[in-house]
Amino acid sequence: MRVLLTRAAEDCARSARFLRRLGIEAVCAPLIETRPADPPPPLATCDGVIVTSAKAAPYLAQLPPVCRTAPVFAVGPRTARALARHGFAARHVGAGDALSLLRDIPRLMSPPAHLVHVTGRDHKAEPAQGLRALGFCLTLWEAYEARALLAFAQEIVTALEAGEIHAALHYSPRSAKLALARVGEAGLAEPFNGLRHVAISLDVAMILRQAGCPNVAAASAPNEKAMFRVLLGM
Numbered sequence: 001m002r003v004l005l006t007r008a009a010e011d012c013a014r015s016a017r018f019l020r021r022l023g024i025e026a027v028c029a030p031l032i033e034t035r036p037a038d039p040p041p042p043l044a045t046c047d048g049v050i051v052t053s054a055k056a057a058p059y060l061a062q063l064p065p066v067c068r069t070a071p072v073f074a075v076g077p078r079t080a081r082a083l084a085r086h087g088f089a090a091r092h093v094g095a096g097d098a099l100s101l102l103r104d105i106p107r108l109m110s111p112p113a114h115l116v117h118v119t120g121r122d123h124k125a126e127p128a129q130g131l132r133a134l135g136f137c138l139t140l141w142e143a144y145e146a147r148a149l150l151a152f153a154q155e156i157v158t159a160l161e162a163g164e165i166h167a168a169l170h171y172s173p174r175s176a177k178l179a180l181a182r183v184g185e186a187g188l189a190e191p192f193n194g195l196r197h198v199a200i201s202l203d204v205a206m207i208l209r210q211a212g213c214p215n216v217a218a219a220s221a222p223n224e225k226a227m228f229r230v231l232l233g234m
């Protein structure tokens with residue numbers, strides 16, 4: 001089986017290694033490029049740092065000194081491992097989704113504690129929205145952005161046209177929308193829609209179904225291991 005990955009290049013490479021261990025060939029076609037975005041905010045206080053993506057880990061070193069000794073809350077194990085590679089130990093590791101942090105953080109500290117959420121330009125409302133509603137003071141730092149690339153490489157176009165790709169994995173609403181846009185521009189909607197598609201969540205699956213992809217399955221949990229289980233069972 002050959003599986004299309006449209007994540008950022010660094011994520012594609014990591015996912016491809018895992019797929020090879022399962023006997024699956026990954027076709028890496030990055031449609032997103034991760035770049036620095038805003039400088040860190042000036043902060044007088046910092047009671048905790050929230051990290052909801054492994055992509056944010058390289059930027060924590062830029063935080064003001066007041067944040068260096070604050071507890072770090074990682075959304076899940078993969079993010080915690082990325083933090084450790086950059087010299088930061090997560091005080092708490094969530095279940096892999098932002099809502100788990102929204103549930104867990106109030107058990108570990110009380111409002112009006114000041115939390116800094118290190119995130120990307122394109123991010124979901126939670127856990128910031130819910131924590132603010134509970135009385136926490138929360139500062140968002142959009143440390144990086146995922147910039148869209150404009151086209152598939154020619155070898156990907158050729159492989160799709162020849163039917164040499166059998167499935168695709170979709171890790172976010174944005175990457176799914178970008179993939180659909182690029183195949184549409186390249187005139188490849190028909191072969192792309194005919195692939196077996198695995199989505200990380202129901203909202204991503206809905207984007208694909210509404211675009212005309214009939215064979216779409218959503219993972220039972222919002223993580224890569226759950227996606228791989230679906231892929232192996234298709």
